[in-house]
Amino acid sequence: MTIDFFKYQGAGNDFVLLDNRGSEYSNLTSEIIEQLCDRRFGIGADGLILLEDAEGYDFRMVYYNADGRESSMCGNGGRCIVAFAKRLKIITTEASFIATDGPHKASISADESVVLQMTDVDEIEVTEDYSFLNTGSPHHIQLVNTIKDVDVKTLGSKIRYSDLYGAEGSNINFVQQNSADSFSIRTYERGVEDETLACGTGATAVAIAMHNSGKTKNTQLTIEVEGGTLTVRFDRDGDKYQNIYLGGPAEFVFSGSIKINNI
Structure with missing residues (x-):
């Protein structure tokens, strides 16, 4: 089987995107998805996203982590699929789509910047x-004094697999406050099982937790x-x-295009 793919990134959080409106990729196994996301033997990505038809919406987003398992909402992936939908001429500047955590709206500008409405x-615990809070995906938020000194993979893995979050686990975010309206974060993502260069639901969770x-x-x-840099805005009621x-x-x-032999 030959797979036609598109690679996108949002602040370094990268994804393989597939146009699955014809359902030709619906039979991809977790092993194949993991292979496609592998940075040595595949395309390389933090996750894989299927764009599918959805009645009442511009499209459906189906997200898989790099380990091949279908996962919860991905904020940067959500922004990237909006850019992908524009490339496919499904949308122009506004999008309405459905994901695992419910409906989302988004807008895209000419410079490929996307603003995505989150759940x-x-x-908040x-x-x-x-x-701890859920912004479409579960997030542990922990303040640190000097973020560059944190061993994100070791400490993040320890918390992710601890009894605190059980078998399901959580994404782990370490946060340093820079000013009244600026924070730096580093994130250990479950499913990737490593630090990623950005996490959209994590950035959202940090902003809300800090407020x-x-x-x-x-x-x-x-x-x-x-x-890179992400922005988060919200209202509190x-x-x-x-x-x-x-x-x-x-x-x-x-x-x-990539050829998959074991399908």
């Missing part, structure tokens, strides 16, 4: 050492990730965060 957040904990009063924040928008680049990298 509302009305439950707060302890002395960390916050909720009183570290900032601003509702529009800059989140510096290893691969009582204990609920809504009108949450994640913004940043969503850039086409390259396209090609």
Whole structure:
């Protein structure tokens, strides 16, 4: 089988995108998806995304982690699939799509910057050492003094596989405050099982957790990730965060075809 693929990246968080409106890629196994995402023996990516038809929406987003397993929402992947949909001429500047966590709206500008509406957040667990919330994917948020000194893979893996989150695990974010409206983060992503250069749902979770904990009063924040800069803005109504928008680049990298023999 020959697979026609498109590679996109959002602040260094990279994805293989497939146009599955004809259902030709619906039988991809987890082993094949893992192979496609492998950086030595495949295309190389943090995840793989299928774009599919969906009644009432411009398209459906189906997301798989690099380990080949279907996963929860990916914010940067969501922004990249909007850019992909524009390339396929499914949309022009506005998009409405459905993902595993529900419906999303997005807009794309001429410079390939995408602003994506994220799911509302009305439950945040707060302890002395960390916050935990779900922004479409589960996120552990932990403040550190000097983010560059953190061994993200070792410490992130330890927390991810601890009894704190059980078999399902969580994404782990380490956060350094830079100013009243700017934070730097580094993220260990489950499914990738390593640090990634950016995490969209993680950046969103950090922004909300920092506001909720009183570290900032601003509702529009800059989140510096290893691969670039993301923005998050939101409204707060009582204990609920809504009108949450994640913004940043969503850039086409390259396209090609790859032959898979074991399918």
